[in-house]
Amino acid sequence: MPRAQAGPAPFSWVLGFGLVATTSALQGGRVVALVEGTETETAGGMPGLGVGSGLSGERGLLVQEAGVDTEAADLLPFLKPGxxxxxxxxxAQHVLALTGSDSGRxxxxxxxxxxxxxADxxxxxxxxxxxxxxxALVNLAADPGLHRQLLAADTELPARxxxxxLDPLWPWAExxxxxxxxxxxxxxxxAALMEKLMVSETERLGLERLVNALCTPSYNAAAPLHYLGPLLSNLSQQAEVRAFLLDQDRCVVQRLLPLTQYPDSSVRRGGVVGTLRNCCFEHGLPVDLQYLPPDKQREPDxxxxxxxxxxxMLLTATxxxxxxxxxxxxxxxxxxLHNWEPEPDVRIACEKLIQVLIGDEPEVGMDNLLEVQVPEDVERQLQQLDxxxxxxxxxxxxxKGAPLT
Incomplete structure (x- = not known):
């Protein structure tokens, strides 16, 4: 049986945001760190050679040989408070550079x-x-295999x-x-994040405030908060979130609908569309979703x-x-749309929906297609067709010469 889905593929600050994997902290495979004095013991007990930095006093540059295979623990003393x-x-720059590769992560x-x-x-x-x-946390969290380690290291990371x-003054909210x-x-x-949201509702750190931040472009002057869209889409995998979004007294869907045409960010737009798609599992969307203005342009993404x-397609289940x-x-x-659609996978999805609409109605007892139990042999045939x-x-x-994904 289909289920509500997560949003688009994970985001990587190194790969997905156009930033290079190396940073100013890496120079010829060496870590450059500002330290006091002309010679300093590193975390691994190796003396560092001080290089004049032009700073006042006895401050210099510690240059420590450090390839990607350097023990990550050597960086820990430099990340601690104080x-x-x-x-x-x-x-932190060196850690960010490490997160740009599989071996570094x-x-x-x-x-x-x-x-x-x-995390601190x-x-x-x-x-x-x-x-x-x-x-660096963005890149680490982009790897699902590291989620357990991240959450074990700091169980309060999602809440923090x-x-x-949701702090309108936090510069790195994006x-x-x-x-x-x-x-x-x-x-x-x-589910863990959802639990934090529900607990935080009385502290105004819950879903209501998250939706408000997403629907208010000026919420944080320093951060556009486009990634609240995919976050809400992922959260809408949870039935409790869909119930919140579809609560007619809250009018959340009506507030989200204009963002399906948000011109400045396909990330925000796609996250909202993913949220509405998941809400379609409940088959309770208001009539607003059925109509679009006459000047509506096709979605470019x-x-x-x-x-x-x-x-x-989900709405056609019944x-x-x-x-x-x-x-x-x-x-x-x-x-x-099918005649115009240039992307093969989108055209195939369109064909399937058209077939549902123009095909014969299923027999009695199969009123809800999402609840139909498919025999194993038929399921194997369908998988083969897929x-x-x-x-x-x-x-x-x-x-077409297009890259395969």
């Missing part, structure tokens, strides 16, 4: 104390290097990041939202177009739902 801000900054995954220190820095006020610490996200969006893709962390089609979609003239719109469809899609993409 260390000078410039030392923390360079250490694997190295950090086994360092629970370092992960805890990184991510929510620490200036002059702590909160931005780089937060971006949520407080930062980064905090991206960490939560990555963490909440998996059902277990998503193919992934979002596909999610919109999937949302309508006979009344199918009839209502037909009555709205959806077939004509979908036919034109595999064949994917092969044909891959071939079509190769013929």
């Amino acid at each position: 260390v000078r801000a410039e030392l923390q900054a360079v250490a 694997a190295l950090l995954a086994g360092q629970a104390e370092l992960l805890r220190a990184l 820095l991510a929510v620490a006020p200036a002059p702590a290097p909160s931005r780089d610490a937060s971006r 990041l949520l407080s930062c996200v 980064e905090a939202a991206a960490v939560l969006a990555n963490l909440s893709r998996e059902l277990a962390p998503c 193919a992934d979002i177009r596909k999610m919109l089609i999937e949302a309508i 006979a009344p739902g199918r009839q209502q979609i037909r009555d709205q003239g959806a077939y004509l719109v979908l036919r034109e 595999r064949q469809e994917q092969l044909e899609l891959a071939q079509e993409l190769r013929d």
Whole structure:
């Protein structure tokens, strides 16, 4: 049986945000850190050579040989509270660089104390290097295999990041939202975050405030908070969240609908569409969702177009739902979309929806297609057809010269 889905693929600050994996902390494979004095013992007991920095007093640069395979534990002393801000900054930059590779993330995954220190820095006020610490957490959380280690190192990480996200004065709220969006893709962390939201409702740190922040572009002057969209989409995997969103007294869906056309961010737009798609499992969306203004343009993002089609497909699970979609003239719109659609996978999704709308009604006892128990032999046949469809899609993409994902 289908279930509510998480949002788009995880975000990586190194890979997904256009930032390079190396930072100013890396120079020719060496970690450069500001320290007091001309010679200093590093965490590993190795003496560091002081290099003149032009700073006043006996301050210099400690240059320690450190490739990607350097013990991550050596960075820990420089990340702890009480260390000078410039030392923390360079250490945080090096950790961020490590999170840009599989080997670097694997190295950090086994360092629970370092992960805890990184989490502390991510929510620490200036002059702590909160931005780089937060971006390192984004990259770590983009790997589902590291979620357990992150949450074990700091069980309060979701709640602490949520407080930062909902603080209208926190400058790195976007980064905090991206960490939560990555963490909440998996059902277990998503449920844990949901529990924090419900507990925090009386403290105005709950869903109501999250939705308010998402629907208010000026909520934080320093952070656009686009990643609240994917975060809410992931949270809507939970039935309690869908119940909240569809509560007619709250009018949340009506507030979200304008964001399906939000021009400044496909991330925000896609997250809202994903949220509405998951809400379609409840088949209780208000009439507002059925109508669009006459000047509405087609959604430019193919992934979002596909999610919109999937949302309508969910609404066709019941006979009344199918009839209502037909009555709205959806077939004509979908036919034109199919003729125009350049992306093969979106076109296939469109074809499936059209087949549901124009096909014969299922026999009695199969009123809700989401609840139909499919025999094992039929399920195997359907899986075989899906595999064949994917092969044909891959071939079509190769013929177009498009990259395979």
